[in-house]
Amino acid sequence: MRRVASSFLVAALALTGPAWAQAKKTGSKTVEAPIPAWLVPYRPVAERILATTRDAGGNFAWDRLAFMTDTFGPRLSGSANLDATLRWAEAEMKKDGLENVRLEPVMVPQWIRGDESLEILEPFPNKVPILGLGGSVSTRAEGVVGELMIVKSFDELTARKDEARGRIVLFNVVYTNYGETVRYRGGGASAAARVGALAALVRAVGPPGMRTPHTGGMRYEEGIPKIPTAAIPTEDADRFERMAKRGQKITLRLRMDAHFLDDAPSANVVGEIRGTEKPDEIVLVGGHIDSWDPGTGAMDDGGGCVVTWEALRLLKTLGLKPKRTIRVVLFTNEENGGAGGNGYRDAHKAELEKHVLALESDSGVFRPRGFGFTGSDAARKTLTEIASLLKPLGADAIAAQGGGADIGPAVAAGKIPSASLEVEGSKYFLLHHTPADTVDKLDPKDLADNAAAIAFLAYVVADLPAPLPRP
Numbered sequence: 001m002r003r004v005a006s007s008f009l010v011a012a013l014a015l016t017g018p019a020w021a022q023a024k025k026t027g028s029k030t031v032e033a034p035i036p037a038w039l040v041p042y043r044p045v046a047e048r049i050l051a052t053t054r055d056a057g058g059n060f061a062w063d064r065l066a067f068m069t070d071t072f073g074p075r076l077s078g079s080a081n082l083d084a085t086l087r088w089a090e091a092e093m094k095k096d097g098l099e100n101v102r103l104e105p106v107m108v109p110q111w112i113r114g115d116e117s118l119e120i121l122e123p124f125p126n127k128v129p130i131l132g133l134g135g136s137v138s139t140r141a142e143g144v145v146g147e148l149m150i151v152k153s154f155d156e157l158t159a160r161k162d163e164a165r166g167r168i169v170l171f172n173v174v175y176t177n178y179g180e181t182v183r184y185r186g187g188g189a190s191a192a193a194r195v196g197a198l199a200a201l202v203r204a205v206g207p208p209g210m211r212t213p214h215t216g217g218m219r220y221e222e223g224i225p226k227i228p229t230a231a232i233p234t235e236d237a238d239r240f241e242r243m244a245k246r247g248q249k250i251t252l253r254l255r256m257d258a259h260f261l262d263d264a265p266s267a268n269v270v271g272e273i274r275g276t277e278k279p280d281e282i283v284l285v286g287g288h289i290d291s292w293d294p295g296t297g298a299m300d301d302g303g304g305c306v307v308t309w310e311a312l313r314l315l316k317t318l319g320l321k322p323k324r325t326i327r328v329v330l331f332t333n334e335e336n337g338g339a340g341g342n343g344y345r346d347a348h349k350a351e352l353e354k355h356v357l358a359l360e361s362d363s364g365v366f367r368p369r370g371f372g373f374t375g376s377d378a379a380r381k382t383l384t385e386i387a388s389l390l391k392p393l394g395a396d397a398i399a400a401q402g403g404g405a406d407i408g409p410a411v412a413a414g415k416i417p418s419a420s421l422e423v424e425g426s427k428y429f430l431l432h433h434t435p436a437d438t439v440d441k442l443d444p445k446d447l448a449d450n451a452a453a454i455a456f457l458a459y460v461v462a463d464l465p466a467p468l469p470r471p
Ligand SMILES: [Zn+2]
Pocket: 288, 300, 301, 334, 362
């Protein structure tokens, strides 16, 4: 087992290493910007980890993600697909030689989509593609029939509330960014029900694509009737808008069989590289292994699981053993409940204060940019210095905020410094929660580079003389 030996030896090696780190132009000369002395021993570690992205092994993460998503398909909470994926991941982590590999049981909600359809009845019968929103109730067997009412905002619905009774309301809100437009997916149904609508449709939360609706979670407000709700493609939202402008009356029939079954057993998959000196102190990395049902959840978030897992496999392969434990967690049920993140917090309550850093990858695994970070200024400075050695991957930026839905409960309860993998984001919300979220959208090189970046960051943070300073 090779291990970074004495820092003296490593520092000597560093001096002979390639000068790719932080080359900076001054006038006509190129000089190497200094890195802090404490980081010098880690330069050859970075070189060894980054070298793994260039050999044939650089395809390992993509191949693993392709196997997983090709074989098991979508992984909705409670599904046999997800259960089989959990058992497969556990077995694969053991094959990788990770330590303390286990399934940590969590109960998850079980929402079933069932058959669903949206038909235009008038002006002329034809069907429109839809995806029911996760958590929606069903319609009656014969469906819900109503005249379409289109609004552009909650305010417009309120202003025109007298027109909404007995209608099917469409929130045709053009995608700007996720935070702004996802409010209509989450809260549209109850807003429409409050003014007497029969059902709510939302324009897909994403830029125009290939006439694909986007599913996603929704929630009902207490004390308001639960009405069925679904997303339609941006193209059909624009089409309805054109028809309405022409003065055409649009009557629709929505049919949905969506329903909940009893909560089902599921699990978070956990594996570790145990620390050599402070094994009870933990650097946590991970993503969520569940997905929505239309695609195969390759980008959201199979990729996040595989690159964080791959970071541990790389360290294991290279024989790099840090002082602290690095733990990968593949969380269950991020998409429709958050039971995996809550379950982790509860199961690990006693050791949350020993978590040095929690990092989540759930924004896709495209070209790496670096990491988002939320924590103390001193910790941010340390991470910025570490990431400077990831410049060859383009992964050296530290953004203002970091975190994730799965690590969120543990981070809040344990006041853990939190980070997220940051990547090029132009395609993410085009594919997000659609049938097009498949592995072919992802580049093997990007996965390898992301895994290497996470491996190096996690290794150094786990190997620091003192834990990352907390605020
Ligand atoms: Zn996700």
